Amino acid sequence: MSVKGKSKAIWIQRILLYAALSIIGLLVMFPFIWMISTAFKVKGYALKFQLFPHNLNDLQTMFTIRNFIDVWQGMEFSMYFLNSMFVAGMAAFFATFFASLAGYAFAKKDFWAKEKIYYLLLSTMMIPGMMYMIPQFVIVVKLGWYNTYKAMIIPHLASVFGVLLLRQFIETIPESLLEAARIDGASEWQIFRKVIVPLAFPVIATLFLMTFLFHWSNFLWQLVVSDPGLTRNIRTLPVGLALFRGPHGNEWELMMAASCFSILPIAVLFWFAQRFFIEGMTQGAVKE
Amino acid sequence: MNTAFARKLKENSTAFSFLFPFLAVFSLFLIFPIVYSLYLSLCEKSGYSIAGLKFVGLKNYQALFKDAEFWWSLLMTFYYALLTIPAGIFLSLMLALLLNNRLPGKLFFRSVFFLPNVLDLLVVGIIWKLLYTSGGLVVTAMQYLGFGMEGGILGNPWTALPGIALAMVLKGSGFGMILFLAALQNIPESVFEAAEIDGATGFECFRHITLPLLRPIMLFMIITGTMAALNTFTEIYAMTDNGGPVVLFGKHTLGATKLTGYYLFSKWENHQYGYAAAMSYVLLVVTVAISLFNSWLLRRKD
Numbered sequence: 001m002s003v004k005g006k007s008k009a010i011w012i013q014r015i016l017l018y019a020a021l022s023i024i025g026l027l028v029m030f031p032f033i034w035m036i037s038t039a040f041k042v043k044g045y046a047l048k049f050q051l052f053p054h055n056l057n058d059l060q061t062m063f064t065i066r067n068f069i070d071v072w073q074g075m076e077f078s079m080y081f082l083n084s085m086f087v088a089g090m091a092a093f094f095a096t097f098f099a100s101l102a103g104y105a106f107a108k109k110d111f112w113a114k115e116k117i118y119y120l121l122l123s124t125m126m127i128p129g130m131m132y133m134i135p136q137f138v139i140v141v142k143l144g145w146y147n148t149y150k151a152m153i154i155p156h157l158a159s160v161f162g163v164l165l166l167r168q169f170i171e172t173i174p175e176s177l178l179e180a181a182r183i184d185g186a187s188e189w190q191i192f193r194k195v196i197v198p199l200a201f202p203v204i205a206t207l208f209l210m211t212f213l214f215h216w217s218n219f220l221w222q223l224v225v226s227d228p229g230l231t232r233n234i235r236t237l238p239v240g241l242a243l244f245r246g247p248h249g250n251e252w253e254l255m256m257a258a259s260c261f262s263i264l265p266i267a268v269l270f271w272f273a274q275r276f277f278i279e280g281m282t283q284g285a286v287k288e
Numbered sequence: 289m290n291t292a293f294a295r296k297l298k299e300n301s302t303a304f305s306f307l308f309p310f311l312a313v314f315s316l317f318l319i320f321p322i323v324y325s326l327y328l329s330l331c332e333k334s335g336y337s338i339a340g341l342k343f344v345g346l347k348n349y350q351a352l353f354k355d356a357e358f359w360w361s362l363l364m365t366f367y368y369a370l371l372t373i374p375a376g377i378f379l380s381l382m383l384a385l386l387l388n389n390r391l392p393g394k395l396f397f398r399s400v401f402f403l404p405n406v407l408d409l410l411v412v413g414i415i416w417k418l419l420y421t422s423g424g425l426v427v428t429a430m431q432y433l434g435f436g437m438e439g440g441i442l443g444n445p446w447t448a449l450p451g452i453a454l455a456m457v458l459k460g461s462g463f464g465m466i467l468f469l470a471a472l473q474n475i476p477e478s479v480f481e482a483a484e485i486d487g488a489t490g491f492e493c494f495r496h497i498t499l500p501l502l503r504p505i506m507l508f509m510i511i512t513g514t515m516a517a518l519n520t521f522t523e524i525y526a527m528t529d530n531g532g533p534v535v536l537f538g539k540h541t542l543g544a545t546k547l548t549g550y551y552l553f554s555k556w557e558n559h560q561y562g563y564a565a566a567m568s569y570v571l572l573v574v575t576v577a578i579s580l581f582n583s584w585l586l587r588r589k590d
Contacts, residue, residue, distance in 0.1 A: 102310035111303035135321035
């Protein structure tokens with residue numbers, strides 16, 4: 001084949017590849033496109049399809065920002081949004097902090113029953129989360145934490161995955177660096193703050209994003225520990241949306257507008273920090 | 289006191305002070321519940337307080353083994369695993385193969401396919417419910433093509449669970465794609481060049497070189513997929529009410545989308561904490577059995 005013919009074949013191959021990728025990409029993204037377009041429709045128009053507006057009147061039924069205003073102000077989704085931010089932010093901060101401390105101890109310290117404790121950690125990873133729901137719920141109720149932020153946050157502050165991740169990274173930090181700091185008179189805490197944390201920062205950031213994401217979507221647990229009748233003021237976004245569905249199940253335009261408040265911030269965050277997300281989420285798997 | 293012992297003591301005390309916050313939460317909320325759950329499974333709720341309990345022995349387990357709804361939910365869970373895992377592996381592998389090249393804009397597509405993985409499961413479920421509802425886009429399109437769908441995709445016992453599975457496969461396939469891509473990029477070019485010199489066709493290369501090397505990832509996806517099926521709750525809760533369209537089986541009224549996770553939740557909702565704890569324990573045994581079987585499989589293959 002001539003050089004020209006070959007480059008032409010490559011171009012055809014590329015165009016086919018782009019076509020296939022675009023079709024699958026559209027299919028994967030379609031629900032979210034549909035969510036946004038429905039959120040902009042006038043009430044009662046969610047199930048009326050029209051690809052192109054025929055006249056000005058049609059256009060007006062396809063574009064309004066009324067739903068966003070209603071949901072954000074009238075239906076307290078602003079409060080749910082802030083609650084979700086608070087719960088996910090606090091949980092992510094403390095879970096990451098605790099995991100970093102423990103990861104440092106596992107990586108650089110020698111202590112009693114170290115291997116046994118480590119195996120205990122590993123074995124809890126095999127237990128599906130659903131199995132923890134009942135005992136954790138009863139414990140939370142007995143502690144008097146039912147219907148509080150504490151109940152949503154504290155039971156999930158021990159991130160075993162985080163400890164494994166941090167241990168693995170901190171082990172690669174040379175001992176000589178810590179020894180040098182020790183000779184300079186640094187305390188253990190200072191070594192952790194001034195040496196370990198800055199060096200492990202990318203891993204810590206990854207873990208923070210992972211745990212934030214987990215708590216942003218930790219619907220079942222947040223539903224279980226809050227009484228629907230009592231806890232409007234600590235309700236999180238997914239729980240708010242689920243309970244909103246009851247009385248407003250057919251008002252799809254409002255539900256989609258509310259959904260945007262959960263989806264769009266995470267999508268934007270993902271787009272700017274995707275390296276951390278993808279690495280963090282697939283880390284455990286690739287190591288198998 | 290000798291100095292070696294003193295040093296050891298000091299090392300231990302610093303180590304445990306770093307470990308303390310993690311271990312405190314870990315023991316109270318991840319270790320203690322395993323034991324506590326066993327105790328709960330031998331109790332039932334009594335009185336008006338949320339967590340008032342009374343010891344009843346093995347009653348919950350006896351009832352559970354006779355509970356047709358429980359066995360049904362286990363069956364549906366494996367059906368769901370069967371619907372999601374092969375389709376998930378197929379789509380992820382296809383995406384990875386499409387992106388295993390030096391195409392400009394490759395990273396953009398990779399991000400697009402991965403993005404749905406990070407989005408809230410409940411919300412994604414609700415969006416799909418809108419698409420699947422009668423009068424919704426998918427149902428309207430199917431009617432247009434001549435497939436009538438009374439009550440929407442989620443209102444029909446035959447299509448409800450496959451419909452949910454399709455939504456979840458589309459949401460999750462970007463994850464497997466990343467795993468496959470990493471593995472594909474680890475295969476040295478020289479292997480393919482050698483095969484080509486020996487006259488192997490593209491398909492033969494794929495069949496005899498690529499596929500065997502991807503096997504560990506497929507196995508990993510089967511294991512995590514099974515675990516995920518046993519954990520499935522949110523998408524079911526988002527898309528169907530009370531465990532989905534009714535299925536009549538003998539004298540039993542069953543739900544077409546009532547997987548174990550949802551059934552467990554419904555028991556919690558009825559304040560049957562002891563019963564739900566017994567169910568958790570049986571499911572735990574099932575999970576451990578599956579994990580052991582899988583690791584045996586993995587070792588045999590090596």
